[in-house]
Amino acid sequence: MSHVAVEHLHGLEQQLAVLDLSAADASGGGINRRYIPPHLRNSDPSKNGNAFAAGRQGGYTIAPTPTYGWDGGRNNFVNGYHDNCMMAGNSFSRGPPRMERVRGSIGGGFRGNRGGAFNPINAAQPMGFTAYENKDAGGWNTNKDAYTSFSNNRGKSAFYNDRGNTNRGRFDHGGFGGGGGGNSRWVEEVRDEGDWSKPTPRNERLEHELFSGSNTGINFEKYDDIPVEATGHNCPHHIESFQDVDMGEIIMGNIALTRYTRPTPVQKYAIPIVKSKRDLMACAQTGSGKTAAFLLPILSQIYTHGPGEALNAAKTSGQENGKFGRRKQFPISLVLAPTRELALQIYDEARKFSYRSRVRPCVVYGGADIGQQIRELERGCHLLVATPGRLVDMMERGKIGLDYCNYLVLDEADRMLDMGFEPQIRRIVEQDTMPHKGSRQTMMFSATFPKEIQILARDFLEDYIFLAVGRVGSTSENITQKVVWVEESDKRSFLLDLLSATVIPSEVQESSADNVEKPGKDSLTLVFVETKKGADALEDFLYREGYACTSIHGDRSQRDREEALSQFRSGKCPILVATAVAARGLDISNVKHVINFDLPSDIEEYVHRIGRTGRVGNLGLATSFFNDKNGNITKDLLDILVEAKQEVPSWLESLAYEHQHKSSNRGRSKRFSGGFGARDYRQTAAGGNAGGFGGRGGRNQAGHGGNRGFGGGGFSNFYTSDGYGGSYTHSTVDWWGN
DNA sequence: AAAAAAT
Numbered sequence: 001m002s003h004v005a006v007e008h009l010h011g012l013e014q015q016l017a018v019l020d021l022s023a024a025d026a027s028g029g030g031i032n033r034r035y036i037p038p039h040l041r042n043s044d045p046s047k048n049g050n051a052f053a054a055g056r057q058g059g060y061t062i063a064p065t066p067t068y069g070w071d072g073g074r075n076n077f078v079n080g081y082h083d084n085c086m087m088a089g090n091s092f093s094r095g096p097p098r099m100e101r102v103r104g105s106i107g108g109g110f111r112g113n114r115g116g117a118f119n120p121i122n123a124a125q126p127m128g129f130t131a132y133e134n135k136d137a138g139g140w141n142t143n144k145d146a147y148t149s150f151s152n153n154r155g156k157s158a159f160y161n162d163r164g165n166t167n168r169g170r171f172d173h174g175g176f177g178g179g180g181g182g183n184s185r186w187v188e189e190v191r192d193e194g195d196w197s198k199p200t201p202r203n204e205r206l207e208h209e210l211f212s213g214s215n216t217g218i219n220f221e222k223y224d225d226i227p228v229e230a231t232g233h234n235c236p237h238h239i240e241s242f243q244d245v246d247m248g249e250i251i252m253g254n255i256a257l258t259r260y261t262r263p264t265p266v267q268k269y270a271i272p273i274v275k276s277k278r279d280l281m282a283c284a285q286t287g288s289g290k291t292a293a294f295l296l297p298i299l300s301q302i303y304t305h306g307p308g309e310a311l312n313a314a315k316t317s318g319q320e321n322g323k324f325g326r327r328k329q330f331p332i333s334l335v336l337a338p339t340r341e342l343a344l345q346i347y348d349e350a351r352k353f354s355y356r357s358r359v360r361p362c363v364v365y366g367g368a369d370i371g372q373q374i375r376e377l378e379r380g381c382h383l384l385v386a387t388p389g390r391l392v393d394m395m396e397r398g399k400i401g402l403d404y405c406n407y408l409v410l411d412e413a414d415r416m417l418d419m420g421f422e423p424q425i426r427r428i429v430e431q432d433t434m435p436h437k438g439s440r441q442t443m444m445f446s447a448t449f450p451k452e453i454q455i456l457a458r459d460f461l462e463d464y465i466f467l468a469v470g471r472v473g474s475t476s477e478n479i480t481q482k483v484v485w486v487e488e489s490d491k492r493s494f495l496l497d498l499l500s501a502t503v504i505p506s507e508v509q510e511s512s513a514d515n516v517e518k519p520g521k522d523s524l525t526l527v528f529v530e531t532k533k534g535a536d537a538l539e540d541f542l543y544r545e546g547y548a549c550t551s552i553h554g555d556r557s558q559r560d561r562e563e564a565l566s567q568f569r570s571g572k573c574p575i576l577v578a579t580a581v582a583a584r585g586l587d588i589s590n591v592k593h594v595i596n597f598d599l600p601s602d603i604e605e606y607v608h609r610i611g612r613t614g615r616v617g618n619l620g621l622a623t624s625f626f627n628d629k630n631g632n633i634t635k636d637l638l639d640i641l642v643e644a645k646q647e648v649p650s651w652l653e654s655l656a657y658e659h660q661h662k663s664s665n666r667g668r669s670k671r672f673s674g675g676f677g678a679r680d681y682r683q684t685a686a687g688g689n690a691g692g693f694g695g696r697g698g699r700n701q702a703g704h705g706g707n708r709g710f711g712g713g714g715f716s717n718f719y720t721s722d723g724y725g726g727s728y729t730h731s732t733v734d735w736w737g738n
Numbered sequence: 739a740a741a742a743a744a745t
Contacts, residue, residue: 339742366744389744419742531740554742580741601740 196306199250199356210352211257226265226288232465236272239263245272247300250357255296258352264289266469270443271297279461280443284469285611290411291349294443298333298407299353299383307332307358307382310404328398329377331362331384333407334434336425338415340365340387340558341565341586346411347385359383364400366390367558374399388416388424395432402434406441410460413446414453422456429460438462448604479610479620481646483637486625491597492541498623499525499547499575502593523592524568527577528609530598538597539577549575552582583608596624603636626652 194200230238239245242255242263263271266284273280274297284290310330335350337343347363354361362381364373366389373390377399384391384400394400408429410416416425434440442460446453457464486494502523529535532553539551550564550573561581568576569588576582577597583605591613600606606624613620624637638656641648 370744387743391744393744415742421743424743554740583741 194358196358197248197250197303199253200358202356207257207355210355211259227470228265228269229468230269230273230465231468232278233463235465236276236278238268239272240268242271245275245297247271247275247296248303250303250355251296251300251353254353254355257355260292264293266290266467267293267296269467269469270294273465273467274298274441274443275300277301277441279437279441279464280467281449281457281461281464282443282445282467282469283447283449284445284467285447288469290445290469291346292353294335294409294411294445295346295350295353298409298441298443299350299357299359301407302332302359302382303357308404308406310382313401313404327378328401329362329381329384330401330404331381332359332404333383333409334391334402334405334428335383335385335409335411336388336391336416336428337385337411338387338419338421339581339586340367341561341581342412343385343387344562345586350383350385354383361385364390364394365558367561370394388421388428392424392427395428402428402432405434406439408434408440408442408460410442410444410446410456413444413456414448414450415446417452417456422452425456447608479613479622479644481610481641481644482621482623483626483641483649483652484623485627485649485651487627488629491625492538494625495527495538495542495595495597496545498593498595499542502621523574524571524588524590525575525593525595526568526582526588526591526609526612527575527595527597528583528600529577529579530600532579534598535577535579542575542577547575548573549577551577553579554581580605583612586612588612592621594620594622596622599624599626599630599633599637601630601632603633603640606633606637607640631655 228238240263242252242260247255266282266288267290270280270282270290270293274294280294282290282293284293310332313328313330335343335346337346343363343365347361350361359382360380361383362373362376363385364370364377365387370390370393374394374397377384377394381400386394391400395402410425416422428434437460442462442464444453444457444461484494502525527538529538532555535551535553539549542549550567552561552564552568556564564573564576565582565586565588567573569590571590580600582588583600594610594613596606596609600609610620610622613622626637630637634652634656638648638652640646641652
């Protein structure tokens with residue numbers, strides 16, 4: 001783990017010039033002054049080193065961390081209990097309280113808003129903490145007063161105006177709850193009205209459902225290699241263990257149940273940042289543990305503060321005619337994600353961390369029955385995970401109000417912009433009833449930090465901390481990347497050869513007993529193709545060849561997509577043929593081999609794809625079929641291979657050379673356009689990073705921009721964006737001319 | 739000449 005304070009501030013001017021966000025700062029109150037990203041604002045670089053960002057010339061990319069799962073708890077569970085330790089660096093004294101907004105109360109009388117039979121509290125469970133004992137970890141520290149320990153000088157902010165909370169607050173667990181039997185409405189009220197910081201009773205069936213999933217192995221030493229850099233005003237100090245920051249007994253209990261042992265680097269930094277109510281812009285990949293990095297502290301805050309106004313709004317929404325639809329829900333937290341599968345994945349995590357709490361997570365996304373989703377919402381929704389389109393739909397139907405959404409997360413923000421979601425996102429965040437920035441807390445996650453994302457950060461975030469998370473130390477060395485020349489007509493037979501070497505045919509697989517781990521489960525192969533038609537055709541072909549395989553792409557029904565994914569994950573179908581839909585974000589562990597049957601035209605897409613493999617201890621293999629159709633990716637691919645110290649076929653080298661001299665811009669990826677020009681390189685290195693990440697040394701390819709300073713550490717993948725006077729060029733025309 | 743996402 002490195003926390004690097006970069007000493008110099010060269011390049012700041014260039015950075016600002018690049019951004020040129022001056023007059024466009026409309027959201028800044030109309031003052032026509034140059035926008036300076038908050039984390040760059042400090043005039044004393046020695047205190048707040050941020051040449052890191054400054055030297056980046058407007059954008060860089062972090063290659064993905066492979067999809068590490070969590071340790072199965074086999075080793076070193078460190079802590080049994082909270083130590084009530086507050087971080088010395090926590091900046092609770094920062095500025096005015098964030099949640100200042102006070103909403104007028106809506107409607108009057110109390111009325112239970114959920115007549116449904118859903119009973120979140122298992123009345124049959126005995127109350128009292130004997131039921132909470134967790135022999136593994138003792139994570140439930142029942143004596144902890146999470147609520148008061150975080151009050152500090154912030155006190156109860158006005159936002160969490162305790163209207164309706166006069167009877168919230170410090171109930172003993174016995175005060176409520178015991179009376180739950182039989183009366184679902186009473187139970188519902190208990191769910192909302194009780195002390196949100198106290199765990200509700202156990203539910204063994206649910207507990208088993210949520211936490212019995214296999215925990216996949218992880219090598220923490222590798223994680224510790226991931227360099228992280230935080231810049232910004234009064235950046236809270238990072239934590240080293242989950243016990244270093246008080247997240248309350250519900251969270252700690254669920255951490256124990258998930259058998260998370262130590263925070264990943266992004267969690268070490270993000271958790272205290274979010275807990276101290278700061279906005280966050282994090283460059284990190286799925287698989288770095290970022291889902292938990294925002295869910296844990298957000299949920300912790302919600303447990304600590306209770307539902308506040310959102311509760312009353314939800315209660316009374318059913319009473320207002322017309323204005324609100326019946327039972328409009330007012331989530332306290334919203335997570336936006338680009339793909340349906342990713343949304344589901346985040347939702348699944350949220351269910352774990354909201355176990356035994358009063359928070360009810362929901363997920364909405366397209367392609368699924370909206371009626372069903374609405375019914376789920378109406379049973380209560382405190383944390384909503386959504387894809388943008390369906391959420392807008394829900395808002396327009398009056399099913400969701402964002403008036404009390406204190407926590408906003410944009411996950412895979414770059415991806416969402418790439419997919420054209422910006423209008424919907426702005427519609428959701430800026431043109432509706434969501435609290436303004438500064439009133440809400442906003443967290444953005446993105447693999448890259450191009451200009452578009454910086455603008456979004458400027459518009460959505462307030463005085464944010466910028467977090468740059470590298471990837472596992474030598475990830476690129478964990479993944480063996482092969483590029484083979486295969487003509488189109490030979491691809492299928494070549495694929496069969498490849499598969500026969502690594503995949504067990506389905507008959508063999510069927511024969512193994514159910515209780516034995518299927519051989520296929522450990523050798524999942526992900527085959528990427530470029531088109532949906534191609535995916536269908538190839539799946540068909542493989543099926544006829546006797547392989548248990550399935551496919552996922554955007555034309556398949558949502559049900560089929562989810563089915564395919566689960567069959568793949570479970571090893572029932574150890575081969576998945578996929579289009580770009582599966583390239584990013586999906587946390588599919590155990591992928592041993594990624595095959596680029598068709599290479600993508602965008603190097604970033606390539607990097608994301610191969611990032612699906614490469615788990616520690618399970619060396620990953622990525623094989624790409626290359627032929628003369630792939631000219632556009634030649635140069636970038638070469639750069640990646642060299643950077644990752646992979647074998648480079650000599651024909652690729654000469655092709656790249658030819659290509660470079662043949663034409664100028666064409667075929668260059670937008671993010672990597674200009675590649676690693678010497679100019680870029682010098683500026684990045686001179687920007688203060690040279691030697692900064694020392695690490696294991698050795699990234700010294702001539703002309704390989706921006707990497708030397710980071711040694712062998714994860715930052716070797718923070719590519720600078722260009723060689724064109726420093727501007728991040730994003731063409732509005734894509735490779736197909738659309 | 740594409741994929742994704744609301745219907």
